[in-house]
Amino acid sequence: GAVVSQHPSWVICKSGTSVKIECRSLDFQATTMFWYRQFPKQSLMLMATSNEGSKATYEQGVEKDKFLINHASLTLSTLTVTSAHPEDSSFYICSARDRQGPTYEQYFGPGTRLTVT
Amino acid sequence: GIQVEQSPPDLILQEGANSTLRCNFSDSVNNLQWFHQNPWGQLINLFYIPSGTKQNGRLSATTVATERYSLLYISSSQTTDSGVYFCAGKPNSGGSNYKLTFGKGTLLTVNP
16 A cells, blocks of 8 residues: 555656656545655755645745646646756655555655756 | 754675664654665655654664654665665654655665
């Protein structure tokens, strides 16, 4: 149980285009999902908290107009990188907590590797 | 925000050796978790351990919440244990939505 999927697992796009990444909780419902970014050989940096049915909460320094987050249902959150540039190339990871789980344990997706050329 | 310090940053072991990884927090935390990031980037949940001791096979973890640290023990290490180990926690005071703060990780290499 407690499986989180991401799609796509990797994507290459041209500079100036937009890319959408999906995060799904497969066997549980999540009112809150999280989006992280990880650069090579570094730790995970929280970008934003995705709240079902309401606006996302962005961390300081993260451009909300560039990283659009939509949490349309209890099992799906999407991250859209708009007008992507090479500096947006990174590994993006989502996580979710089972809203009916007995603990606050979070489960992570396998990540999406974005390369902007 | 809280600071999460992991030690050692790098660790090289021979197969079969034991090791202890440490995680210190600058403030009290709950929702403390240990993860193993495999070579493909997937974070695998090892332990959810806000306090106390848990064991799962060759791995065990202990969290002393009052002292603001947690330890991860790996016994009889195997090459498949290689990867980065992260700890993360949510501050007890302030914050919401279960946000986790991650340490910088320990890179473990187990040689055959």
